[in-house]
Amino acid sequence: MADTSNSTTTSIPTDEALGLDGLDAGREDLALDLPGGAPATLTAPLSGASVPDGGSPVGSAPAQHGLNAHSHGAGVPATNRAERRTSFDVADFPVPSGREEDWRFTPIERARDLFEPAGASVSGLRVEVSTADGVTHRRGSSDASAGKGFVPGDRAAAVAWADAASAGAVDVVDIAAEADLAEPVLVRVASDAPRSAGHLVVRAGAYSRATVVLDHSGSGHVGSGVEAVVGEGAHLVVVSVHQWEDDAVHLAQHDLLVGRDATVKHVVVTLGGSLVRVGSTVRYAGPGGDATLLGVYFSDAGQHLEHRSFVDHEAANCRSNVTYKGALQGETARAVWVGDVLIRASALGTDTYELNRNLVLTDGARADSVPNLEIETGEIVGAGHASATGRFDDEQLFYLQSRGIPEDQARRMVVRAFFADVLQQIGVRSITDQLMAAIEAELELADGSGDEGDLPVVADGVEAELAGARL
Amino acid sequence: MATLEIRDLHVSVETPDAGPKQILRGVDLTVRAGETHAIMGPNGSGKSTLAYSIAGHPRYTVTGGTVTLDGEDVLAMSVDERARAGLFLAMQYPVEVPGVTVSNFLRTAKTAVSGEAPSLRHWTKDVKAAMDALRMDPAFAERNVNEGFSGGEKKRHEILQMELLKPKVAVLDETDSGLDVDALRIVSEGVNRVRETGETGLLLITHYTRILRYVKPDFVHVFVAGRVAEEGGPELADDLEENGYDRFLDSSAPVTA
Numbered sequence: 190m191a192d193t194s195n196s197t198t199t200s201i202p203t204d205e206a207l208g209l210d211g212l213d214a215g216r217e218d219l220a221l222d223l224p225g226g227a228p229a230t231l232t233a234p235l236s237g238a239s240v241p242d243g244g245s246p247v248g249s250a251p252a253q254h255g256l257n258a259h260s261h262g263a264g265v266p267a268t269n270r271a272e273r274r275t276s277f278d279v280a281d282f283p284v285p286s287g288r289e290e291d292w293r294f295t296p297i298e299r300a301r302d303l304f305e306p307a308g309a310s311v312s313g314l315r316v317e318v319s320t321a322d323g324v325t326h327r328r329g330s331s332d333a334s335a336g337k338g339f340v341p342g343d344r345a346a347a348v349a350w351a352d353a354a355s356a357g358a359v360d361v362v363d364i365a366a367e368a369d370l371a372e373p374v375l376v377r378v379a380s381d382a383p384r385s386a387g388h389l390v391v392r393a394g395a396y397s398r399a400t401v402v403l404d405h406s407g408s409g410h411v412g413s414g415v416e417a418v419v420g421e422g423a424h425l426v427v428v429s430v431h432q433w434e435d436d437a438v439h440l441a442q443h444d445l446l447v448g449r450d451a452t453v454k455h456v457v458v459t460l461g462g463s464l465v466r467v468g469s470t471v472r473y474a475g476p477g478g479d480a481t482l483l484g485v486y487f488s489d490a491g492q493h494l495e496h497r498s499f500v501d502h503e504a505a506n507c508r509s510n511v512t513y514k515g516a517l518q519g520e521t522a523r524a525v526w527v528g529d530v531l532i533r534a535s536a537l538g539t540d541t542y543e544l545n546r547n548l549v550l551t552d553g554a555r556a557d558s559v560p561n562l563e564i565e566t567g568e569i570v571g572a573g574h575a576s577a578t579g580r581f582d583d584e585q586l587f588y589l590q591s592r593g594i595p596e597d598q599a600r601r602m603v604v605r606a607f608f609a610d611v612l613q614q615i616g617v618r619s620i621t622d623q624l625m626a627a628i629e630a631e632l633e634l635a636d637g638s639g640d641e642g643d644l645p646v647v648a649d650g651v652e653a654e655l656a657g658a659r660l
Numbered sequence: 661m662a663t664l665e666i667r668d669l670h671v672s673v674e675t676p677d678a679g680p681k682q683i684l685r686g687v688d689l690t691v692r693a694g695e696t697h698a699i700m701g702p703n704g705s706g707k708s709t710l711a712y713s714i715a716g717h718p719r720y721t722v723t724g725g726t727v728t729l730d731g732e733d734v735l736a737m738s739v740d741e742r743a744r745a746g747l748f749l750a751m752q753y754p755v756e757v758p759g760v761t762v763s764n765f766l767r768t769a770k771t772a773v774s775g776e777a778p779s780l781r782h783w784t785k786d787v788k789a790a791m792d793a794l795r796m797d798p799a800f801a802e803r804n805v806n807e808g809f810s811g812g813e814k815k816r817h818e819i820l821q822m823e824l825l826k827p828k829v830a831v832l833d834e835t836d837s838g839l840d841v842d843a844l845r846i847v848s849e850g851v852n853r854v855r856e857t858g859e860t861g862l863l864l865i866t867h868y869t870r871i872l873r874y875v876k877p878d879f880v881h882v883f884v885a886g887r888v889a890e891e892g893g894p895e896l897a898d899d900l901e902e903n904g905y906d907r908f909l910d911s912s913a914p915v916t917a
Contacts (some may be wrong), residue, residue: 202661212881238917295683368853451855583718584755585755585756585757587715587717587718587739587755588751588754588755589747589757589765589769590738590740590743591716591739591740591742591743591748591751592740592743592765592768592769592773592825593740593744593770593772593773593825594740594769594772595738595740595741595772596738596766597741598768598772599740602757602760602765602768603757603758603759603760603765606757606759606760606761606764606804607758607759608760609759610759645876
């Protein structure tokens with residue numbers, strides 16, 4: 190396929206195009222190296238592949254922004270996701286030292302116990318499922334359907350897989366073929382033991398339509414796996430909300446297997462917990478699949494919230510769109526986003542885009558943002574990514590206050606606006622509203638200002654804007 | 661009748677290398693509703709510092725004197741309290757607020773300033789009328805505050821806010837700078853509309869006399885080295901237009917081009 194003649198340019202929107210040029214794009218550890226403030230187009234010639242630019246020979250295409258541009262700091266080679274190990278056997282993964290590419294940002298000292306199977310001492314995550322017509326739930330120590338769309342990608346995930354079996358905490362939620370669920374299926378996931386594990390399988394039958402909301406709460410150290418197997422033509426929304434107690438540690442892997450012409454939307458919302466790390470993987474079981482990965486996080490002082498995604502494009506004519514947005518507030522608040530996309534040689538007609546935005550509300554917080562794009566075929570529709578970290582600065586605050594808007598309300602306005610476009614993409618109004626309320630509660634907690642402003646928040650207007658916006 | 665009184669105001673600003681630097685050295689000024697004052701002066705004379713000090717920008721430290729609005733101590737108020745008390749600052753360089761639309765911003769500000777949400781029907785009509793008068797496209801309301809605005813759009817947006825928020829006293833910091841003749845005329849018309857209500861005191865801060873051709877001041881104050889050096893009527897502006905600021909400048913000071 191190296192002599193393909195169709196032109197593939199992948200645009201990288203500049204900050205200006207994305208409407209963040211008012212913020213300083215400092216404070217980020219951005220592996221993406223945009224020379225001179227972002228080129229309008231990029232060409233990404235890779236080994237054994239070509240992305241010709243308007244028919245020019247591969248060799249002459251300026252490698253201004255190929256894989257090599259994604260240098261990962263001193264001595265760490267560029268990611269090659271195709272070669273990353275996956276296995277159900279814990280022994281296949283060495284215990285992380287913290288220097289590995291996929292662990293280098295994580296404060297692993299908080300999670301060391303989750304690298305060794307706990308055997309009999311592990312508790313199963315408590316799981317409650319609101320069932321409805323067309324939805325069934327079963328639980329056991331193993332299930333024939335588990336592992337069909339999931340394979341651990343790191344040691345913690347392999348440990349969680351083993352522990353879930355030991356604890357008898359393998360849950361399967363089946364959505365019948367062609368079921369069209371009016372209400373979201375609510376899955377309450379709770380941990381109240383020092384050490385818990387669980388594995389949840391969501392099977393969306395062919396041509397079904399459903400929304401499944403996982404609501405995580407409690408404390409302790411938790412390893413878990415989620416696998417969503419989306420049947421042909423099905424439409425599945427999975428929302429995973431993490432509102433853990435302050436001391437909780439949660440390492441999770443979510444794998445999505447997208448069937449032929451199926452649509453899946455996966456939303457991760459991470460608000461609570463000392464260390465929460467969620468890795469999401471998308472694979473396509475056939476052509477025509479569409480995956481949207483959304484993330485929203487709010488990191489306070491002392492929190493480390495890490496989100497990784499990997500979209501493995503192997504089938505043809507599939508789409509993926511990844512959008513993660515986070516706010517950070519307080520000294521030592523940390524957030525990490527690593528977004529890997531691999532377009533394999535067979536994945537003709539792929540269309541992919543990923544974006545990460547961070548809003549730093551106070552000094553001392555740190556957001557790391559690392560997009561990685563590997564392209565092995567030029568015959569794609571598009572591939573792009575963008576990342577920026579901005580600050581809510583004193584001048585914005587002054588401007589809003591000088592119009593009579595109190596400080597706490599000014600912050601809420603900016604944060605609300607920042608998250609609105611991601612939250613509205615969830616497409617379920619009640620969930621969007623709940624999440625916005627939860628984020629605002631975070632903001633007030635972090636503010637430390639118990640006193641409510643006397644003034645009514647103009648919420649109706651924003652909601653009108655949400656409702657009016659195109660999804 | 662609203663009155664802003666500034667008495668013997670001293671203000672310093674923190675500089676990165678030289679520590680605090682005194683900018684205002686005893687400013688006296690009284691602005692009443694319905695009056696239009698022009699503050700003119702050479703660059704660096706402290707005009708903008710006066711504007712930002714009245715609004716309460718944290719960068720400026722008041723080291724002496726008083727500012728009162730109808731007898732209330734303005735200096736004891738937070739930035740937003742000052743705005744709610746009836747002060748308004750049209751900024752020279754308005755700030756971008758990503759993600760917040762003009763329409764949401766205006767409604768939130770109006771709600772904050774008047775203490776209750778405006779009735780939706782009247783509000784929508786008022787905004788539309790004010791935007792029409794300033795020749796602003798309706799689509800403008802759905803853009804993010806100041807994001808990607810041209811210089812003229814930013815200034816019109818500031819005047820739009822002034823017209824809608826109806827302050828007791830408005831300070832316009834170099835509102836004429838960077839505007840072409842058409843934009844200057846449109847902005848000046850907006851200022852004159854506010855002026856003609858007789859309910860707002862206006863303090864126009866300007867380096868040039870351009871805007872004063874369209875907005876006739878009742879009083880002109882010449883600002884030099886952090887205080888008012890001379891006061892007069894509109895004729896003083898004409899004199900400055902003709903002869904510049906030379907006669908106010910210390911002859912021993914180094915001449916800059």
